[in-house]
Amino acid sequence: MNKLLLPLLLIFSTSLFAQEADSLFNKQNFNVDNIRVTKEDLAATIYLPDTTANAFYIFENGFSRIDDDSDFHLFTDYEAKIKILNKEGYDEASIVIPLYKGSSKSEKIHDLKAFTSYLDGSSIRSTALSQSKIFTEEDEKYDYIKFTFPDVQPGAVLVYSYTKETPYTFNFNTWWFQKEIPKAYSRYRTEIPANYDYNIIKRGELQLDQNDAEVKKKCFYAGQSQNAGDCIVTTYAMKEIPAFIEEEYLTSKYNYISRIEYELKQITMLDGYERKYTKEWKDVDKEFRTDKNIGRQLRKDRLVNELLPAEIASQDNNLDKAKAIYNFVRDHYKWNEEYGLFDKMNLKDLLEDHTGNVSSLNVLLHNFYNNEGYKVYPVISATRNQGFPKKIIPVLSDFNYLFVLLDNDGKEYMLDATDEFLEFGQLPFRALNQYGRKLDFDNESSWIDINPEGYSQIAYRDSLIVNKDGSSITKSKQNLVGYHASAARKKIERDTDKENLLKALNTVRDSYDLIDLTYEGEEDTDENLSLTYEIKNPSQKVGNKVYLNPFTFLFWKENPFKLEKRKYPIDFGYKDVYSSSILIKIPANLDIKEIPSQQVIGIPNNAAKIQFTAQKIDTENIFVNLRVVFSQAMYASEYYPYLKEFMDKLVTIQTQSIIVLQEKNI
Numbered sequence: 275m276n277k278l279l280l281p282l283l284l285i286f287s288t289s290l291f292a293q294e295a296d297s298l299f300n301k302q303n304f305n306v307d308n309i310r311v312t313k314e315d316l317a318a319t320i321y322l323p324d325t326t327a328n329a330f331y332i333f334e335n336g337f338s339r340i341d342d343d344s345d346f347h348l349f350t351d352y353e354a355k356i357k358i359l360n361k362e363g364y365d366e367a368s369i370v371i372p373l374y375k376g377s378s379k380s381e382k383i384h385d386l387k388a389f390t391s392y393l394d395g396s397s398i399r400s401t402a403l404s405q406s407k408i409f410t411e412e413d414e415k416y417d418y419i420k421f422t423f424p425d426v427q428p429g430a431v432l433v434y435s436y437t438k439e440t441p442y443t444f445n446f447n448t449w450w451f452q453k454e455i456p457k458a459y460s461r462y463r464t465e466i467p468a469n470y471d472y473n474i475i476k477r478g479e480l481q482l483d484q485n486d487a488e489v490k491k492k493c494f495y496a497g498q499s500q501n502a503g504d505c506i507v508t509t510y511a512m513k514e515i516p517a518f519i520e521e522e523y524l525t526s527k528y529n530y531i532s533r534i535e536y537e538l539k540q541i542t543m544l545d546g547y548e549r550k551y552t553k554e555w556k557d558v559d560k561e562f563r564t565d566k567n568i569g570r571q572l573r574k575d576r577l578v579n580e581l582l583p584a585e586i587a588s589q590d591n592n593l594d595k596a597k598a599i600y601n602f603v604r605d606h607y608k609w610n611e612e613y614g615l616f617d618k619m620n621l622k623d624l625l626e627d628h629t630g631n632v633s634s635l636n637v638l639l640h641n642f643y644n645n646e647g648y649k650v651y652p653v654i655s656a657t658r659n660q661g662f663p664k665k666i667i668p669v670l671s672d673f674n675y676l677f678v679l680l681d682n683d684g685k686e687y688m689l690d691a692t693d694e695f696l697e698f699g700q701l702p703f704r705a706l707n708q709y710g711r712k713l714d715f716d717n718e719s720s721w722i723d724i725n726p727e728g729y730s731q732i733a734y735r736d737s738l739i740v741n742k743d744g745s746s747i748t749k750s751k752q753n754l755v756g757y758h759a760s761a762a763r764k765k766i767e768r769d770t771d772k773e774n775l776l777k778a779l780n781t782v783r784d785s786y787d788l789i790d791l792t793y794e795g796e797e798d799t800d801e802n803l804s805l806t807y808e809i810k811n812p813s814q815k816v817g818n819k820v821y822l823n824p825f826t827f828l829f830w831k832e833n834p835f836k837l838e839k840r841k842y843p844i845d846f847g848y849k850d851v852y853s854s855s856i857l858i859k860i861p862a863n864l865d866i867k868e869i870p871s872q873q874v875i876g877i878p879n880n881a882a883k884i885q886f887t888a889q890k891i892d893t894e895n896i897f898v899n900l901r902v903v904f905s906q907a908m909y910a911s912e913y914y915p916y917l918k919e920f921m922d923k924l925v926t927i928q929t930q931s932i933i934v935l936q937e938k939n940i
Contacts, residue, residue: 304332306459306513309355311391311398311431318357319429323514324456329363331356331457332431338447339465339505342495350447353435356455360428366455367426369434371419374442375412381440383419388434390423401425403434444551446472446536449510451480452518461511462534467494468504469542473552473667478532479841479911484511510534516841522834523844525707526661530842537667555711558668559719571637572652577621578641591647596682597698597800599646600689603639609692613674615654632692633676639691640678649681653688653722655710658847662708665721675705679712679722688724695763697799700726703757706847708908725907726848730756734827734854740935742861744815747789748826750807757848759795759803766796779805781828785812820864820935824856824888824898825928833925835918844909844917856898860935866890868934870898875923877916881906884920886927896933 302322303314321327331354338350356366369388373381388403401424411418423432440447449462461484466472468489476482486509492502518531539552586602589595607624612631621638624630630638636652643650655675656663663672678689687699696702701724712722733753740746754762765778772791776782789808795801814821829852835844860866875884885901902924909917 304357304458305355306333309333309335309353309433309435311355311400311433313393313396313398315355315357315431316391316393316398316429319359321357321359321456321458323458324516327363327456327517328360329356329358329366329455331453331455331460334457334460335463336447336449336461337463337465340443340467340470340494345441346443348440348443348446350438350440351435352438354433356432358426358428358430358432363428363455364426367423367432369419369421369423371436371438373417373419373438374415374440375417376442379441380417381438381442384437384439386419386421386434386436388421388423388432390425390430390432392425392427392430443470444538446538448536449534451512451515451532451534452478454517454519456517457512457515459511459513460515461509463510464508465490465493465505466508468506469494471539471542473537473539475535475537475664476532477535478530480512480515480532482510483513484509516839519837521837521840523846524842525658525845527842528661532841537664537669539667552667555668555719558670559713559715562713562719563715571621571634572640572644577625578638578645581625582642582646587646593682595646596643596648596680596687599642600639600691600698603635603642603691604694604696607635607638607691609635613657615670615673615676632690635691636676636678636689639689643678643680651679651681652713653677653679653710654713655705655724656707657704658707658845659704660707663711665709673711675707675710677701677705677710693760695760695767695799697756697760700756700760703761703847706907726756728756729849729851729903730758731851732758732829732853733851734856736824736826736854736856738824738826738856738858740820740822740858740860740864741813742863744813744820744822744935746811746822748807748809748811750805750809750827752805752807752827754803754805760799762803762805763796763799766793776807781831782809783811783823783826783828786810786826818937819867822858822933822935823929823931824858824896824933825854825900825931827854828925828928829854829902830921830925831929833918833921835914835921837914840914841911843911844914846904846907846909848907850902850904852900852902854898854900858896858898858933860894860896862894863938864935865938866893866896866933867936868932869896870927870931870933873923873927875920877913877920881909881913882917882920884924884927886931888931888933898931900927 302318305312305315315332321330333355336350336352338348340346341349358364358366371383373383386408389400391398391400403421403424408419408421411420451460488507490505490507493505494503518527520527537552540548540550542548582602586595586598606628608629610629610631614631615633621634624634624638640650640652653676654673655677656673657675660674680687680689688701689699690696690701690705693702706724706726709721709723711719713719735751737749738746762779766775769775769778773788776788776791787810789810791807793805795803809826811826869888869890873884873886882905883903888896888898891897
């Protein structure tokens, strides 16, 4: 029995409780022990750990167990106490409880109760939710229990509780420590029979303040004998939990929201019989080989016989031919903007209609390469907004994408035929989700990292001619490489209006007049994309001085990082270089009085760097250079305060670097 107990223990370190005196919410004397509402709960007007909060959980508690008297259904008792601080927090008074309904069995809810408490002078008043105000809405998969608390007002405390019953024990019950508002305290207890073997996984970067497990003897009867089995009783708790707020440069929030997840591996009956629920990757590999949608389609090389033009098929198997095959598939077969890995996929339909989903197009690309004798593998993965696939246990619903890994003379290329604006060896931005599973049916599948090679770049080379009246003309030659080029090509394809394109492709200072815009390389993804602008800037003359900002084009107009703290990585998707070189021509009637100072700014480990210089070449010319390098595609959350300050300084350089020119005394 002890062997059955061990897998139920969480495999991560336990943090000790911080001392009570150091806890801000305890200084406010909230009741974080239960759902009883106190005057201290009601009197609070602010939540000190997050003074921007409009509402927060004072207390949240859950308890899940499998009931041996109810067909071994899973029951979860839930209770919560929410403080409303102001009118902006009223959204938290509307509650939605989803209940999954399968083909034969559905989840149920029992004993739903809710009430609103508020202060009436020095007395506590409460208004209970009427059962007639509880509604049910439904769709194909779920019933949604909905209600809104009565008498909501600033300062009120909302309390509700219920018991959920589910026949679906595979995923047990996910406990979400983090939500869109902060929590002072959240606790989750489970009582799991020892013969139920779950993988228990903690997600997110927040650490547990409590992680306890103990054995409860003779707690569970499986119905096969009079002998009762043991249970593992666990308690997980966190306090002062920050709200999860989505910010730019994030994949899926579900990768990082702090929670506890369960996946049932097997049940060992008390007579020793084992029922397995979770497969291993070797089992999945075998299924893929025979799967009618993936495995069989990958072997349909005969369908592409004689489809490849003779001028391509006749070439030697080198990189040039590989690029030609890629371009042929990309140009002749179009993506219908549908994902799906295990949905119906038929290469015959794709070849007839010339359109198909992601998997169809890339399986076709795979088969062309395979038929020509290249070493090529399918890779299953997930889009950025889908979340990371689980590595330990195969959960096939985690995957919604397939691309191709081509091995040419020992160098590997990740290929995707769904986007006509991509370069060879470039995956769509949506597919930059850190890793995928390479399927090798001759050997064994394995995980591979998805790391775009090299840097994507934006390079501005500007010539800025200042007129006597302080206005100026900027002639800008822009060179875009990598993901910046593919994104720009897509925008050019959608809208050829020059004014619209200027705004879509650049961040420009507020006042300007576009004179002209031309571009080249927009149709050839093997070439860099070049754009040429001519722009008139208004005069910044005040009295006898001209205040000139040399930057017509800004990399960022404002800092995208605004959170006080961010407990999840900053994921740009790829490494970046931005550069702006500006030669400024000064008219003869103006003297150069002031130029900005040089700045070199970096963050730890040289993970990002700014180099800014402004040089007076002679009485009529100034040279300004700004170079920004992000040498990592993803930064751990520990870098956030450094990146936030870094971006502040970058924005300041581009928006507040002023060259002062003064009229000469004649």
